[in-house]
Amino acid sequence: MNVTTVADGVYQLSVNIENILFEGLWEIPNGVSLNSYIIKGEKTAIVDGVCDWDGVPETLFALLDKLEIDPKSIEYLIINHMEPDHSGWIEDFKKIHSDFKIICTGKAAELLEGFYDHTENITIVKDDDILDLGNGHVLTFKEIPNVHWPDTMVTLDQKTGTLFSCDAFGGFGSVTSSNYDDALTQDEIDFYEKEAVRYYANIVGAFSMPVEKAIQKCQDLPVKIVAPGHGIVWRENPQKIIDDYTRYAAYSKGIAKERISIIWGSMYGMTEKAVNFIKKIIEKEDIEVDIVRVPESSWGTVLGSVWESTGIILAMPTYEYKMFPPMAAVLDELGKKKVTKRKAFRLGSYGWSGGAQRELDEIMTKQRMNWEFIDPVEFKGSPSQEDLKQIENQVKELVKLVKETVNQ
Numbered sequence: 001m002n003v004t005t006v007a008d009g010v011y012q013l014s015v016n017i018e019n020i021l022f023e024g025l026w027e028i029p030n031g032v033s034l035n036s037y038i039i040k041g042e043k044t045a046i047v048d049g050v051c052d053w054d055g056v057p058e059t060l061f062a063l064l065d066k067l068e069i070d071p072k073s074i075e076y077l078i079i080n081h082m083e084p085d086h087s088g089w090i091e092d093f094k095k096i097h098s099d100f101k102i103i104c105t106g107k108a109a110e111l112l113e114g115f116y117d118h119t120e121n122i123t124i125v126k127d128d129d130i131l132d133l134g135n136g137h138v139l140t141f142k143e144i145p146n147v148h149w150p151d152t153m154v155t156l157d158q159k160t161g162t163l164f165s166c167d168a169f170g171g172f173g174s175v176t177s178s179n180y181d182d183a184l185t186q187d188e189i190d191f192y193e194k195e196a197v198r199y200y201a202n203i204v205g206a207f208s209m210p211v212e213k214a215i216q217k218c219q220d221l222p223v224k225i226v227a228p229g230h231g232i233v234w235r236e237n238p239q240k241i242i243d244d245y246t247r248y249a250a251y252s253k254g255i256a257k258e259r260i261s262i263i264w265g266s267m268y269g270m271t272e273k274a275v276n277f278i279k280k281i282i283e284k285e286d287i288e289v290d291i292v293r294v295p296e297s298s299w300g301t302v303l304g305s306v307w308e309s310t311g312i313i314l315a316m317p318t319y320e321y322k323m324f325p326p327m328a329a330v331l332d333e334l335g336k337k338k339v340t341k342r343k344a345f346r347l348g349s350y351g352w353s354g355g356a357q358r359e360l361d362e363i364m365t366k367q368r369m370n371w372e373f374i375d376p377v378e379f380k381g382s383p384s385q386e387d388l389k390q391i392e393n394q395v396k397e398l399v400k401l402v403k404e405t406v407n408q
């Protein structure tokens with residue numbers, strides 16, 4: 001757990017969470033941080049909290065102790081977002097301190113009642129409302145609904161230009177006490193960028209339109225520091241994470257990087273033979289490639305991979321007159337996360353009837369994914385030389401299509 005100074009009178013309290021599935025679902029191989037912030041003017045406010053996943057609130061109280069802040073001196077709880085990873089500590093906090101006010105949106109107030117039966121001392125804020133904590137720390141609020149719940153808002157401290165953005169501009173990846181972009185090497189920044197893409201695809205991707213609206217609203221604010229609820233604080237170059245999020249939101253519409261994700265699965269190695277062949281031929285093409293096997297890799301890994309790819313190769317066999325089940329499950333999830341308009345090629349082995357293609361078509365239609373497929377290649381059992389030649393032609397065709405799409 002870390003306590004650090006963000007800016008004059010602004011402190012971050014953060015804990016890392018590892019060895020769980022985030023939201024009970026998403027694998028986090030490199031962990032995730034939960035960030036809470038303290039603003040000390042004449043009055044003290046806490047922005048979001050850290051939840052009870054690992055012994056918090058004790059952790060939160062220990063962090064406050066490090067800052068020599070008596071929890072009872074906290075006058076305002078700013079709740080940017082009611083998801084329990086940020087709000088789960090409130091019930092415990094209430095056991096030791098009752099004389100505080102909650103600042104949140106109307107939707108968050110409804111959720112407060114539903115989740116914690118809390119209805120007292122709530123001030124509902126709207127766009128551009130302010131709260132003066134004294135010593136220049138005047139807070140401005142902006143609602144950013146559906147990033148990623150309907151209740152979400154951001155808070156700006158006018159004195160320091162710190163934007164407390166909660167889930168917006170967040171990322172996975174555990175942090176250290178030097179979790180500021182100005183204290184990180186380029187390699188570390190690159191690491192957190194990858195973690196941010198994965199976070200975006202897994203957690204926020206389905207809300208890319210609200211993200212675009214939120215970015216527009218935040219651009220109107222004099223932001224000098226971006227301090228999210230997960231991941232590192234952007235103090236030297238806050239525009240970097242704002243620009244990254246702008247790109248990630250745009251990727252939802254189909255044009256992403258000049259990159260192909262190969263998502264594949266195989267029972268007895270027949271489809272795998274074709275995938276191994278593709279690996280060899282695609283190496284010679286001037287294009288970035290990422291290869292993910294299902295079900296060995298999680299949905300989160302697949303989403304993180306395809307989010308940045310304009311092209312996708314799907315390789316899977318037929319299974320009980322349908323598609324290899326883990327591929328069907330992951331494709332359905334890609335649809336729900338609105339991975340749309342990709343350029344794609346499908347191949348796979350079958351025994352007697354086929355059927356994978358039919359289910360693929362059904363998922364594309366049901367989820368309105370609008371992927372543009374070039375002709376598939378299906379082969380009985382092991383791929384023949386002729387099948388491989390066809391596959392080679394189709395892969396080259398896809399590479400061409402991806403390049404044309406990205407560079408149009």
Ligand SMILES: Cc1cc2nc3c(=O)[nH]c(=O)nc-3n(C[C@H](O)[C@H](O)[C@H](O)COP(=O)(O)O)c2cc1C
Pocket residue numbers: 265266267268269270271272316317318319320321322349350351352353354355380381382
């Ligand atoms: C459990 C199981 C169910 C299968 N169901 C079908 C089927 O419904 N239709 C079909 O054409 N082939 C079916 N097959 C045959 C496979 O598609 C075929 O063996 C294929 O070569 C497997 O490719 P793979 O080794 O890449 O998994 C099935 C195979 C298994 C093991």
